[in-house]
Amino acid sequence: MIAEQISVDSAIATADDSQLVQVMLMLDGGHQCEIALMPDAPLLGELFQALTTEPENSESKLFQIPIEEGNGALYFPGASLVAIATDPAVSLAIPEEPKPIETREDIEPDDPVLQLEWQLNTYHKLAKLSPDYGKVERIPHVSGPEFLERFYIRNKPVIFTDLMENWKALSLWSPQYFKEKYGHVTVGAQFNRESNQQYEWCRDKHQKMVLFGEFVDQVLQGGETNDYYIGAYNGNFSREGFTGLLDDIELFPEYLTDTKDANNTSFWFGPGGAITPLHFDPLNTFLCQVYGRKRVRLIAPTQKHLLGTYGHYFSNIDLENPNFERYPQLKKLDIIELIIGPGDVLFLPVGWWHQVRSLEVSISISLLNLAFENTFNF
16 A cells, blocks of 8 residues: 555635534544645545545555644544544535556547548558659550469459450441340340439339340441440349350450450440449459440549448449539549550459449450459459
8 A cells, every 4th residue: 555645734714713624533443633624625525535546446645634722733544534534514526536457458449430431541652652643554464473473462453465466356346246145135224224323323223134236237327425325233144145245255264264254244325425333342353345436534442441341342432523512522533544545454452442334335244363462252
């Protein structure tokens, strides 16, 4: 026990008797001591604090009370105080002892969202120090190990310019070719998309089955629109009579598994003006442009906290018409904009946000069967 001596010589009241409080201290062993104090005397608060504090929870204080008109003194530890009586009654605000923290689990954690935002902002600032920040390379293909090291592991997008050189699709695929050879096949497509801003998230409500030839006519005759589109979720490569299109493509042996898989290959076809809204994918993909051109807007994962998210993967933000009044944080966004055309293969790393617009009638496929670890679902 560590004792702190509390001297009361200066606390003994010398004011007019009408202002004093008579304080009777009752100690263990039956001892008593009476003193007169001002009602706001700090000592009175110390005495009440000692009376209400458990001995094992605080260091004991040693009180020194003058007696016999100041010729003697009574010393006692705060733990010996049994009761206090005052005349008249006083009301004191006794400060509560803070709850002791016994384990790390008792500590209230910091806001994890703020911590994550700080980390993302930090990584983004560091990335901007690179002279290549905001640039997407356009290069011929590299070896599998080099691709893995330079782009895949580093989560860095890149456009390869020669991976599709031996694809029959580059010379064959067109709206006319589709109508002539596959016009009789029933395919899934989305319609009435412009009636619902969340058409991609609510895609089942917009899904219809249609003869491919009829859809081709609609695309060629309807002009620029986002009202109808064949996109990734329609599963058309798995439909009877449509799988022959897979014979017109070749896999990238150093980047992909060695088997064509309809479930890991997506087909995109639609008019100029068709939009894939802002989202990210929970895996790495190759976007292969066969016909027409697309504009791709990319946003790094380090800016995720600036984008409202719904359905895990989609954003409420429309980069075609950004609402800066409602979303002022968009002014902080760094957006990479690029154009891909026939023969271009864009590597889209996992977690990168992207919004895609067809600049004209467009045909694309996405390949998901990468040869490296590609499972990042949450």
